[in-house]
Amino acid sequence: MAEELVIQGSALGKQFGENVIAVEDANFTIPRGSFISLVGPSGCGKSTLLRLISGLIEKSGGDLLVRNAEVVGPRSDIGMMFQKAVLLDWRTSIENVLLPDEIRGTIDTDAKKRAWDHLQLVGLKDFEFSFPRQLSGGMQQRVALARLLQTGADIMLLDEPFGALDEFTRERLNDELLRIVEGPDITTIFVTHNIQEAIYLADQVFVMTPRPGRIAAQIEIDLPTPRNIDMTTTPEFNNYVQQVRDVLAGHLDGQPL
Amino acid sequence: MSDIGSDGVLAGVKELSPIQKLAMHGLVFLIIFGGWEVGARLGYVNELILPAPTSIAYRLYEMFFVTGSIYWHYIITMYEATMGFIIGVSIGMGLAITAAISPVFRRYWAPYAVVFNVTPGIAVTPFIIAWFGFGWSSKIALAALVCFFPPFINTLTGLLHIDKDATELFRSLGSTKKQFFWKCQIPSALPIIIAGLKLAMTGALIGTIVAQFFSASEGVGILMQRFAFRLNMDGSFAALIVMSLMGLSLFTLMEYMDYKVLYWRRHSRMEEVGSKRKRKWFAENGDFSA
Numbered sequence: 001m002a003e004e005l006v007i008q009g010s011a012l013g014k015q016f017g018e019n020v021i022a023v024e025d026a027n028f029t030i031p032r033g034s035f036i037s038l039v040g041p042s043g044c045g046k047s048t049l050l051r052l053i054s055g056l057i058e059k060s061g062g063d064l065l066v067r068n069a070e071v072v073g074p075r076s077d078i079g080m081m082f083q084k085a086v087l088l089d090w091r092t093s094i095e096n097v098l099l100p101d102e103i104r105g106t107i108d109t110d111a112k113k114r115a116w117d118h119l120q121l122v123g124l125k126d127f128e129f130s131f132p133r134q135l136s137g138g139m140q141q142r143v144a145l146a147r148l149l150q151t152g153a154d155i156m157l158l159d160e161p162f163g164a165l166d167e168f169t170r171e172r173l174n175d176e177l178l179r180i181v182e183g184p185d186i187t188t189i190f191v192t193h194n195i196q197e198a199i200y201l202a203d204q205v206f207v208m209t210p211r212p213g214r215i216a217a218q219i220e221i222d223l224p225t226p227r228n229i230d231m232t233t234t235p236e237f238n239n240y241v242q243q244v245r246d247v248l249a250g251h252l253d254g255q256p257l
Numbered sequence: 258m259s260d261i262g263s264d265g266v267l268a269g270v271k272e273l274s275p276i277q278k279l280a281m282h283g284l285v286f287l288i289i290f291g292g293w294e295v296g297a298r299l300g301y302v303n304e305l306i307l308p309a310p311t312s313i314a315y316r317l318y319e320m321f322f323v324t325g326s327i328y329w330h331y332i333i334t335m336y337e338a339t340m341g342f343i344i345g346v347s348i349g350m351g352l353a354i355t356a357a358i359s360p361v362f363r364r365y366w367a368p369y370a371v372v373f374n375v376t377p378g379i380a381v382t383p384f385i386i387a388w389f390g391f392g393w394s395s396k397i398a399l400a401a402l403v404c405f406f407p408p409f410i411n412t413l414t415g416l417l418h419i420d421k422d423a424t425e426l427f428r429s430l431g432s433t434k435k436q437f438f439w440k441c442q443i444p445s446a447l448p449i450i451i452a453g454l455k456l457a458m459t460g461a462l463i464g465t466i467v468a469q470f471f472s473a474s475e476g477v478g479i480l481m482q483r484f485a486f487r488l489n490m491d492g493s494f495a496a497l498i499v500m501s502l503m504g505l506s507l508f509t510l511m512e513y514m515d516y517k518v519l520y521w522r523r524h525s526r527m528e529e530v531g532s533k534r535k536r537k538w539f540a541e542n543g544d545f546s547a
Contacts, residue, residue, distance in 0.1 A: 051425075054429055055429075056425055056428055056429060074428055074429045074430070074431055076431060078429070079429070080425070080426065080429045082422045082425070082426070083422075084420075084422050086420065086422045086423050086426045088440070088441065088444065089444075089521045090444050090520070090521045092531055092534055094538070095534075099430065099440070100430050102440070103427070103430045103431060103432045103436055103440075104430075104431065109542065112542055112545070113545050116545040116546070117545070120546070125546075128535070128538075129531045129532065129534055129535040129538070130527075130531060131521050131527045131530075131531060132521075133521060133522075133524075133527065134524070134527055134528075134531075151430065
């Protein structure tokens, strides 16, 4: 099976100022259509790695290729989602979803139709003309997800997107996310500090450890797809959890917290 | 008392029916103004210090409906205050936007605006009169001077305190600085900018009236002073009430603008605007679900 590599990092590093090494010597390849979780404690550089790939920040060393081209800045095939929904309060859901088209100057009936459909897809039928403050936290993240889909990006970088939501909402949104990104086209990188969530969602988990931020292990998750919540109680699943814990424990021993 | 603390300072106030409430307000009003009136009539209060409410009311009636002498002064004062407001706000916001866009300007020029602000604007009145003369322009200049700072500092604060995630979102979407400015920075800053405008409005009125006190041939400020110099206290008080009316009308105007512009801060407005946009959308695009 000739898998197409979309993202490739070798000896990738990012240093802030004189002595803060946020990411050091990161080597990885991410095949097209895969779902990668970046898991690790705060300060392990997972958000930095995500921002390097997004082109929002510049690397300090090594190589980073997206579709065989060096990353030099934000690109239209990469879309992002954050822990906060970052919606514009003065815009209705549909107007928020149309923001990417507005910025690119591609707003037309077709774009409007797609925005409408994306809102239906994320389950926001009848909330197209609600303002963010009229929506719950979970619904706001759904709008943000619809906006991400609207960009047409097939590489999705998600920075703890449901981290601020309650457990129940998060589980539901995780399942809906999986449903939306499944298939060979969309490549997803998902940052989280929740080990179970990381394993549940991903084809591959990158375990990151802090000071300096490194990818300590890359674990293939060989669980059947589509995933469902009952799998989280199986021995296989718990094995993976234990593996991740072991990696983190090995690196965190003796480190100040 | 089971409801202690349930509604803060009003805990313990018995809930009245609307009619009872109205009667209560009427009663309090009557006690204050009736007491004042009786005191004045019976000579307990010197008319030269505090004239009776009815004399003030009569004077107001006379100004507005018999001689009509107040209108010109009223219009002039409102004109001066409004012009001063517009000029002051334009300069303040213009400087703030420049400072927000240019870090060099912010660093090396904006501190002078702060020095300017800590100097009491009213104290500059003699200079303003000397520079701009005794006519309208000196009133407008002082009004502008007194009201320029709140819009300046609020606009600058609003434009600079933008959510880091919003910046990243716009960058990841390939936004230009100009798009970011208009689509994100300005609307995000609007609530604090409008708060600055409210302060400026009051400032402009104060500036105008102080300048009129100093030297003017027309305006409510000089009218009041003329009454006072002639020991016509009911006239003076009437002029004061006119000033309150001006302040109130300008304030109401600002509140209305707040209500209209900042619709996303009020639930009832969001519903109103949301359904308006919905109708517009369906009129333009039809129903995609159909």
